[in-house]
Every structure is written in C-alpha cells, then in structure tokens.
Amino acid sequence: MDNVREEIRQEEIKKISTQINDExxxxxxxxxxxxxxxxxxxxxxTYRVRLLNDNEKDELNILTKKRLNSMIQExxxxxxxxxxxxxxxxxxxxxxxxxxxxxxDSGINKATKKFQSANFELGEALANKAGENFLKSYKEELExxxxxxxxxxxxxxxxxxxxxxxxxxxxxxxxxxxxxxxVKEENSWIRAFKSIDDFIKADDKLVNLASLYAMALHFGV
Amino acid sequence: MGFGTCLRKLxxxxxxxxxxxxxxxxxxxxxxxxxxxxSKIQSEYLSYLYFYKSLYEDIYSKKVSDKVxxxxxxxxxxxxxxxxxxxSKKDKKSxxxxxxxxxxxxxxxxxxxxxxxxxxxx
Numbered sequence: 427m428d429n430v431r432e433e434i435r436q437e438e439i440k441k442i443s444t445q446i447n448d449e450x451x452x453x454x455x456x457x458x459x460x461x462x463x464x465x466x467x468x469x470x471x472t473y474r475v476r477l478l479n480d481n482e483k484d485e486l487n488i489l490t491k492k493r494l495n496s497m498i499q500e501x502x503x504x505x506x507x508x509x510x511x512x513x514x515x516x517x518x519x520x521x522x523x524x525x526x527x528x529x530x531d532s533g534i535n536k537a538t539k540k541f542q543s544a545n546f547e548l549g550e551a552l553a554n555k556a557g558e559n560f561l562k563s564y565k566e567e568l569e570x571x572x573x574x575x576x577x578x579x580x581x582x583x584x585x586x587x588x589x590x591x592x593x594x595x596x597x598x599x600x601x602x603x604x605x606x607x608x609v610k611e612e613n614s615w616i617r618a619f620k621s622i623d624d625f626i627k628a629d630d631k632l633v634n635l636a637s638l639y640a641m642a643l644h645f646g647v
Numbered sequence: 648m649g650f651g652t653c654l655r656k657l658x659x660x661x662x663x664x665x666x667x668x669x670x671x672x673x674x675x676x677x678x679x680x681x682x683x684x685x686s687k688i689q690s691e692y693l694s695y696l697y698f699y700k701s702l703y704e705d706i707y708s709k710k711v712s713d714k715v716x717x718x719x720x721x722x723x724x725x726x727x728x729x730x731x732x733x734x735s736k737k738d739k740k741s742x743x744x745x746x747x748x749x750x751x752x753x754x755x756x757x758x759x760x761x762x763x764x765x766x767x768x769x
Contacts, residue, residue: 451648451650451653452653452656452657454653455650455653455654455657455688456657458688459654459657459679459688459689459692460678460679460680461679461680462679462680462681462686462688462689477686542727545723545724545727545728546724546727546728546731548720548721548724548725548728549724549725549726549727549728549729549731550728552711552712552714552715552721552724552725552728553710553711553725553728553729553732555711555712561714561721564724565718565720565721568720568724569720638650642650642687642688643686643687643688644686644687645687646687646688646690646691647649647650647651647653647654647688647691
C-alpha cells in the first residue's frame, strides 16, 4: 500500500516538475519573441543574445567568405584538396559504389509523398469525426512514414556533412552566435568575445546556450 | 519540451489568441516590441497564431471536434487536409470561370453555345 502511495506521489512530483519546466521554457521563449533579445546568467555574468544589425551582417558576410576562400584552397600533404563540394562527394561515393545519394534522394521523394498522403488521410479522418480506432491506425501510419522520411534525411545529411557547403553553413551559424552575444559590463553591453576563435574555444555551456537562442532568432525553431 | 513545442503552446494559449485578436482590432496593442523587420522566430510565431486561430474557428463552427487539439500531429494533419481541400475547391471554381469565359466566344452565327459544364475545356 505504501509502495503504491509512493509511486503515485512520485508520479505527481514528475507531473508538476514537467509543468514547471514547460512554463519556464515558455517564459524564456516569450521574452525572445517579444523583444528579439534574451538575457541569461552564466558564471555570475549577464549575457544577452539579440538580432544582428546591418554592420554585423556585413561582418558575418566577410567572416564566412574568408572561411570559404581558405577552405576551397586548402590542400593536404599529398597535394589533394581537403574539402570537397557536395557534387564531388556524390561522384566519389558513386565511383566507390559505397553510397548512392541519388537513390537516397529518390527514397526521400517517395517517403515525402507517403507522408503527405498519410497526413491527408489522418486530417480527413479528423474532419469526418472518425472513431478512436481509425484515428489510432492513421496516426501510427503517419508516425511511421514521418520516421522513414526523417531517417533518410539524416542519412543523407550524415554522408554530406563533410562537404564545403555543410561546413560553411555550420561555420556561419557559429559566427552568428559569436556576433550577437553581448556581455554586461558596468551597465553597458559589449561584445562577449574578441574573435570568433575565442568564442569557439569558450565554455561549451555558454556557447551552446548562446547558439540555441541565436539560432531560434535568426533561423526559427 | 523543445522550443518548437513551446512556441506552439504559447500561440495556442487563450491569452495569446486574445492578444492577437485585440492587436488586430485596437490600435496600440502590440504583440512585439518592433512593428517591422520581424525576426524568423517572430514570423513563425505569427504563423502559429493564424494556424491556431483557424483551428479554433473550425472547432467553434463544428467543422472538427476539439479532439484535434489533443495532439500536435492531429493539428498538423487536419490543417494540411483543410488547406488541400480548400485548394481543390478553388481549382474547381477557377475551372468553372474558364468555361464561362470560353462560352462568350463560342458563337455559332447568331446564337451563343454554352459548353457542357461537366466536360473538360479543350
């Protein structure tokens, strides 16, 4: 009996803590949406993430172009280019017969159609006020097609992650986080790090938190 | 709960929906501090406000039951179906208009022949 009571109590605690956590997350996002700014404290310092201004957008452009130019010229000790473009990677995979990106693409197209059709069927069932069993079966079908589609997209992303295009996109995201992160010093805001390299080398927790807000602001959730 | 779900929950809440409606009708009530140059997250939030407004309207007019609000997957599927359904209705309407326009040019000496509206226009 005591065990059952304890289980119920634990379940209640879990429920309440999830609710508090949800409310806390909603509050965080509410501030970000309202003002396009988000303040947070890390290691007793107050930081702020905000939207980039026009000068910072120019700075971002220069940083990204510089990185791109250096990447496309970088060679290893054997004289081969270190970074390959998506088209080159796809060609190499094909020549080696290991990965067929075209086949994955065609799988993505098929899975997208299947997902859209399952989405429509579930929507139609809801509009026609179908019974619980019908909804459950349509929902399972939709979840399965969504998971198929997601795994194909992840698989493709994994094979092309080392491409110049993908690396530049990742670098661009880091630069945005670096440029839009300020720290409060003597009641005024200044850029938190002197260079992108300093930002990348900084405490992981701070970098991740800043990136989370910066990405939500600039690329959405 | 990820940011995406938080954004949806916020847009779905009755207080956000009330603010959204009031902001459209009463000058001075603002959803954001800025009134131009919306960030990506603000644009997404606005889309979700419209999304849930339509869902609530459909529930109110009994086009769908409030069961739709129990799962995000239901909300998305129903909205997808409704949009596709509306699109096909619009397509049919514009097809009808095309037929009418053709009828005005289908002259046979003095009489105007109207095409059969059940047949496709060639």
